[in-house]
Amino acid sequence: MFIINLYGGLSYMRMLAVLVAISMLTVPFLMVPDVRAASGVIEISSPEELSAIGTGFPSNGHYRLTGDIVFPTAETMDVNVTGTPDGLRLSPDASDVSRVCLNGTVSSGDMVVKESSLRDVNILAIEHDGMLSASVIERDSLFDGAVLEIQTGSNFSRIERQFTGTIDGAGYAIRGIRMVGEASSMFADMRGACVRNLTVDGMFVSMDISDEGGSLRLLTYDRTVSASAVAMHARDTLFERVVSDSSVCSYIYVSASVEQGDPSDTLMMETKCERNSVCGSLTAYSESCRYLSCTVRGDCISSVCSSTVFDTLAGTAELNTDSRDRYNISESVCGGLIGSSDSDSVAFCRIYGDMRSDTEDTVTMTADTDDDGVRCDSRAICGGVAGRMANSSVYASETAHMTDADTYNHVNMPGKERSEILSGQIAGDAKGSVCTMTGIVGDTVSGNGGCSSENTSPDTEVPANVFAVTVSWDDGTIAVDGFRPYMKGDGMRCTSAGTITPAGSGIVLNPTFDWQTMTYGTMDLSKDTDDKEVSLDAIVLIPALIAAALFAVVAVRSLRR
Numbered sequence: 001m002f003i004i005n006l007y008g009g010l011s012y013m014r015m016l017a018v019l020v021a022i023s024m025l026t027v028p029f030l031m032v033p034d035v036r037a038a039s040g041v042i043e044i045s046s047p048e049e050l051s052a053i054g055t056g057f058p059s060n061g062h063y064r065l066t067g068d069i070v071f072p073t074a075e076t077m078d079v080n081v082t083g084t085p086d087g088l089r090l091s092p093d094a095s096d097v098s099r100v101c102l103n104g105t106v107s108s109g110d111m112v113v114k115e116s117s118l119r120d121v122n123i124l125a126i127e128h129d130g131m132l133s134a135s136v137i138e139r140d141s142l143f144d145g146a147v148l149e150i151q152t153g154s155n156f157s158r159i160e161r162q163f164t165g166t167i168d169g170a171g172y173a174i175r176g177i178r179m180v181g182e183a184s185s186m187f188a189d190m191r192g193a194c195v196r197n198l199t200v201d202g203m204f205v206s207m208d209i210s211d212e213g214g215s216l217r218l219l220t221y222d223r224t225v226s227a228s229a230v231a232m233h234a235r236d237t238l239f240e241r242v243v244s245d246s247s248v249c250s251y252i253y254v255s256a257s258v259e260q261g262d263p264s265d266t267l268m269m270e271t272k273c274e275r276n277s278v279c280g281s282l283t284a285y286s287e288s289c290r291y292l293s294c295t296v297r298g299d300c301i302s303s304v305c306s307s308t309v310f311d312t313l314a315g316t317a318e319l320n321t322d323s324r325d326r327y328n329i330s331e332s333v334c335g336g337l338i339g340s341s342d343s344d345s346v347a348f349c350r351i352y353g354d355m356r357s358d359t360e361d362t363v364t365m366t367a368d369t370d371d372d373g374v375r376c377d378s379r380a381i382c383g384g385v386a387g388r389m390a391n392s393s394v395y396a397s398e399t400a401h402m403t404d405a406d407t408y409n410h411v412n413m414p415g416k417e418r419s420e421i422l423s424g425q426i427a428g429d430a431k432g433s434v435c436t437m438t439g440i441v442g443d444t445v446s447g448n449g450g451c452s453s454e455n456t457s458p459d460t461e462v463p464a465n466v467f468a469v470t471v472s473w474d475d476g477t478i479a480v481d482g483f484r485p486y487m488k489g490d491g492m493r494c495t496s497a498g499t500i501t502p503a504g505s506g507i508v509l510n511p512t513f514d515w516q517t518m519t520y521g522t523m524d525l526s527k528d529t530d531d532k533e534v535s536l537d538a539i540v541l542i543p544a545l546i547a548a549a550l551f552a553v554v555a556v557r558s559l560r561r
Contacts, residue, residue, distance in 0.1 A: 047071045047156070050174065054161030064168045064508070065198070071176035074155040077133070079124070083144030087114040092150075094128050101125040101209055101253055103305070103358075118142060121299055121354060123251050125209060126150060134180050134205040136247045136299060151203070154179045158232075162189040169198025169242075170508045177202030177246075182225055185232040185284065196240040196510060200229045201298075206279075207251040224276040225250045226284040226339065229298070234283045240292040240513070242282060244353075249301045250279040257309040274329045277302045280339030280387070281353065287342045292513055293465065294337065296351045302334035302387070303358040304378075310364070328376045332357045333387035333428070336399060341386035341427075347518055348465045349385070349397040357382035357428070359419075378419040381428035381447065384440065389427035389451065395518055396462050398439045399425050422447030426456075437462060467511040467520030 042057060044050055045067040053059065078093040090100060090111045100111040102124050118139050125134045135150040142148075156177045177186065177200075184204040206227035226232055227250040230242065252275045278284050279302035282294065308328050333339055336351035359380045381387045384399030422428040425440035430451035438456045445453045512521040 045069060051157065051159070054159050054163065058165070059161045059163050060165045062166045062168070065170050065172040065174075068172050069174045071155050071174075071178070071202075073176070074151045074178045075153045076149045077126075077128070077152050079126070079148040079150055081142055081144060081146040081148065084112060086112050087117075088112070088142055088144065090124070090148075092126055092128065094126075097126055097128040099125075099127040099209070101127075103303070106209075106253065106255070113142075119356075121301060121356060123205075123207075123249060123301065123303060124148065124150060125207060125251070125253075127209065128152070132180060132207060132209060134207055134249070134251070136203065136205070136249055136301065151178050151180060154181065156186075156202075158183070158185060158188055160188045162191055163187050163231075164190070164192050166194040166196075167198060168194075168196055168508060168510070171197050173199035173201055173243075175201045177204070179203070180205045180207065182206055182208055183227075183232060185226075185228045185230065187231045188233065190231045190234040190237045193234070193237045194240070195230060195242055196238070197508065198241075199243040199245060201245040202229065203247045204229050205247075205249045205251070207249075207253075209253045210255070222274040223252060223254065224278070225252055226278040228280045228284040228339065229282060231283045233285045234289050235287045237286075237289045238292070239282060239289065239294055240510075242291075242294045244281045244294075244296045244298050246281070246298040248279055248281050248298065249303075250277040250284075251301075251303045251305075252277050253305045255307045257311060273306070273308060274331075275304050275306050276331050276333075277304045278333045278339040278387070280335045280337060281351075282337055284339040286338045286340070286344050286386075289344045290515070291337060291344065291346045291349055293348045295349070296336050296353045299354045299356075300334055300336055301356045301358075302332045302339075302382075303356075303360075304330045304332045305358075305360045306330050307362045308364075328361055328363050328378075330359045330361050330377075331379045332359045332381065334382045335387035335427075336384045338386040339388070341389040341392045343390070344386075344392040345395075345515060346385055346393065346397055347395045347513075347515070348462075349394075351384050351397075351399045355382055355384065357387065357423075361419075376418065379422065380420075381422045383423070383427035383429075383446070384425045386427045387429070389430040389433050389446075391432045392430075393433065394426055394435045394438060394451075396437045396465070398462055424451070426453075427451055465518070465520060467509075467523060469509060469511075469523045 040062050042061050042063050043066045044063055045065060047069055049057070050069055053061070053063065080091045080093065082089045082091065090102070090113060092100060097109060100107055100109065102111060102113055103117070103119060103122055105111070105113070105117065120139050122137050122139065122142070123134065124137055125132060131152065133150055133152045135148065137148060156179055158179070174186070184206045186200070204227050206225040208223050208225050210223070227248050229244045229246040229248055230239070231237070254273070254275055256273060279300055280286070281296040281298060281300045282291070283289070306328065334355050334357035335341070336353060336355050337346065337349060338344065357380045359378045361376050361378045363376050383389065385394055385397065386392070424430070424444045424446040426435050426438065426445050427433065428447045430446035430448065433451040435445055435451050435453040435456055437460060438453070439458060439460045439462045440456055445451050445456055509523060511523050513519070514521065
């Protein structure tokens with residue numbers, strides 16, 4: 001009996017080995033290859049994982065979102081709006097508020113705002129407990145009885161290490177980032193990187209509110225603030241199918257005063273104060289980058305407000321401008337896609353957000369002078385694609401919500417001054433650039449005419465660039481909807497054909513774009529019946545199930561004996 005059982009057990013073992021071997025040989029032919037698998041891809045889906053790029057995660061990694069990344073709500077405070085005979089009173093609900101600032105008007109504590117001073121889009125800034133807070137508010141939200149919620153702290157710290165990898169949003173979004181500081185953006189610097197299939201929905205406000213002054217004979221105050229949703233500086237980087245639903249704002253308010261210390265002092269008017277604000281929805285500064293099928297739906301605002309007071313003793317002082325003839329220089333640059341563009345290529349992009357560039361300079365002195373210098377030099381620059389553009393090209397793109405009224409320039413100076421407004425549907429200030437097949441709303445392509453254009457008018461039919469995808473199987477073909485650049489988020493993750501990947505998951509499509517012909521290539525995804533690349537789960541699970549079934553048969557037969 002022992003011999004018979006042993007012989008039977010060995011027979012079962014031989015049978016089991018044969019069946020396991022057969023199952024392992026047939027599994028590769030039964031399974032569809034997992035086309036999602038890619039070596040070296042780091043999947044992220046949380047604020048902590050995004051923030052770890054450049055620290056816990058490599059700065060040259062290939063990242064893919066597996067879901068929306070939603071940041072928690074930052075700490076906020078309320079501002080109550082109350083109607084008064086003089087206008088609207090803004091009252092922050094905090095005891096440690098030292099300044100309230102709305103569009104360059106500053107007061108301590110509460111502020112009374114006249115209706116005539118309100119713009120369509122306003123920048124409300126509050127300093128409390130030594131910290132700056134800001135919010136971008138609409139005109140129709142300022143009414144008697146309204147309560148404005150303003151952020152009091154950032155919930156995200158900018159990724160400072162230079163990024164050289166890839167961010168593939170896979171059709172998902174990064175939402176809820178709220179940053180306030182001197183330089184607000186997700187990434188500080190990108191070089192040779194790639195960002196695609198991603199939506200960014202947040203608030204990025206860079207601001208500088210300062211008071212400078214004293215008994216000075218020479219005052220120099222140079223400041224630059226910049227803001228963008230994705231990258232502050234980008235070079236040799238591809239932005240493909242990136243959507244910005246963010247509010248982006250860069251803002252400077254500087255109040256400076258120079259006082260004459262003694263009647264015998266000569267007040268040195270070589271004082272030179274430069275204030276610069278640069279703002280772009282995707283990038284602030286861009287060089288040799290490519291922007292393909294990107295969409296902007298959020299607001300972009302750049303503003304400089306400066307006030308310089310020269311307090312002289314009437315009839316006793318001299319003014320000296322021998323060394324410098326300009327001593328109050330302000331420049332505000334705003335671009336719907338890029339703040340400052342150099343040698344970039346833009347194709348199939350659409351900018352629908354509101355844009356505005358402001359400069360407001362006030363220079364006063366208590367004594368008349370014979371000074372012949374240019375005492376104030378102020379520029380407001382605003383463009384639908386880029387504020388400032390050099391040696392760049394724009395093809396088959398559209399801009400809207402962009403008019404000459406989107407730039408505001410005011411200079412108040414008793415004496416000689418110079419001011420300029422540059423506003424254009426493509427660029428405010430362009431040099432050596434080309435614009436082709438572009439639908440624009442407005443007459444001005446570039447504020448200074450430095451952009452050669454062809455077929456640029458609202459009636460121009462901008463070609464809808466589409467790529468086609470065909471999935472081939474043994475029993476025929478399945479068509480998957482292609483991607484149209486104005487359907488942001490609707491064609492990045494294809495989930496309609498659940499048989500492509502297990503459990504109905506989506507497959508990320510990244511077609512090749514030919515910048516010479518300005519067309520996407522056709523993608524073919526086919527099941528290779530000879531493909532031996534099978535997921536580890538398939539290799540382990542199916543043989544394990546077969547083995548378990550066979551052992552169950554052996555156990556039952558053994559019990560019967």
